[in-house]
Amino acid sequence: MTNQNNNLTLKILIGVLGGLLLILGIFTYKFYNEEKRNKAILQQEKDLIESELGELITKYDNAIALNEVMDDHLLKAKERIVVLLDSVKDNEANLALISRYRREVGKLKKERERLFKLADSLTAANTQLATDLDSTSTALNERIILADSLQSQNTKLAEIVERGSTLTAANIKVEGVKVRNSGKIVSTSRASRAEKVRVCFTLAPNKLSKKGDKDLFVQVINPQNNLIGDKISVNFDDAVLTYSGKNKVFYENSALDVCILVDTAEGEITEGNYVVNLFSGPKMIANTKFELR
Numbered sequence: 348m349t350n351q352n353n354n355l356t357l358k359i360l361i362g363v364l365g366g367l368l369l370i371l372g373i374f375t376y377k378f379y380n381e382e383k384r385n386k387a388i389l390q391q392e393k394d395l396i397e398s399e400l401g402e403l404i405t406k407y408d409n410a411i412a413l414n415e416v417m418d419d420h421l422l423k424a425k426e427r428i429v430v431l432l433d434s435v436k437d438n439e440a441n442l443a444l445i446s447r448y449r450r451e452v453g454k455l456k457k458e459r460e461r462l463f464k465l466a467d468s469l470t471a472a473n474t475q476l477a478t479d480l481d482s483t484s485t486a487l488n489e490r491i492i493l494a495d496s497l498q499s500q501n502t503k504l505a506e507i508v509e510r511g512s513t514l515t516a517a518n519i520k521v522e523g524v525k526v527r528n529s530g531k532i533v534s535t536s537r538a539s540r541a542e543k544v545r546v547c548f549t550l551a552p553n554k555l556s557k558k559g560d561k562d563l564f565v566q567v568i569n570p571q572n573n574l575i576g577d578k579i580s581v582n583f584d585d586a587v588l589t590y591s592g593k594n595k596v597f598y599e600n601s602a603l604d605v606c607i608l609v610d611t612a613e614g615e616i617t618e619g620n621y622v623v624n625l626f627s628g629p630k631m632i633a634n635t636k637f638e639l640r
Contacts, residue, residue: 404429514556514598516548516633521567521623523616523639524608532608538618538639544575546592546623547606548633554600561598564590564626565607570619576609583629590626 522534523541535541546565566589567575576591592609618639625633 513630514553514561514627514632515551516625517551519546519548519623519625519633519635521546521621521635521637536638536640538616541616541639543611544591544609544616544621545606546609546625547604548625550596550598550603550605552601556598556600558599559597560595561627562593562595563605563607564588564593565609566622566624566626567591567609568622568624569615570617570621573615575611575615586629588626588629 522545523536523538523543524545525533525535525540525542527533532545534545544567546567550561564581565576569575574589574591577593578589578591579593580587580589592607594605594607596603596605616639620636620638623635623637624631
């Protein structure tokens with residue numbers, strides 16, 4: 348009797364365990380299938396997020412190509428999307444990550460709308476600016492043509508004024524001289540007695556010329572075609588002048604008598620005809636000839 352009870356109890360236990368195992372298997376199967384479905388759904392969501400991010404990148408590329416003004420802002424926004432897309436690709440899909448990525452995608456879409464509206468506004472403003480610039484350019488070209496004409500007239504006027512302001516010399520007198528011990532200067536027409544050459548002249552009055560110090564130079568060229576005197580060279584903007592003698596005077600637009608004494612070396616003064624050139628700065632203002640016997 349006891350053995351029969353034990354066998355019965357064992358059979359009942361085995362039946363219960365079998366039932367539990369069956370129930371556990373059913374729940375395990377259902378849990379597996381549910382987890383599999385959840386993974387598939389999460390993967391689909393992940394693929395959808397990747398697709399949306401890819402579309403955003405494409406839209407930003409197109410916007411960058413069409414809008415140079417907003418390039419910097421659009422490029423930075425695109426870079427954030429590329430970083431997020433790389434993160435989505437590298438991480439396995441789970442509910443927490445998908446939720447975070449979905450929030451980020453929402454923020455990026457709102458930012459895209461804001462940036463694109465701003466880009467459209469700037470594009471419209473640039474279009475209007477281009478129209479205004481075309482109109483301004485036309486007016487500017489007309490002004491440039493007028494300015495060129497005025498510049499040409501001003502240049503011609505400046506040339507006339509410059510020519511009119513140039514000093515002129517008159518009453519030129521050139522002679523050989525001898526300087527006595529007392530300092531008295533005695534003129535001579537004989538080469539054998541002359542020690543120096545004196546050049547005297549009158550600067551004519553000129554109201555157009557600027558008042559102030561004037562450097563006056565003289566070149567004396569002897570019959571042998573040699574420059575006599577100091578033989579010093581002075582540089583000007585576009586010329587070099589070698590002179591026999593110089594004098595600095597203060598000119599006040601009225602007639603001014605000037606003399607320049609040219610020192611000579613032994614053998615430079617000989618009989619014959621001499622050429623004399625007068626300069627105010629680099630400009631020749633007069634020339635003449637004289638003879639020593």
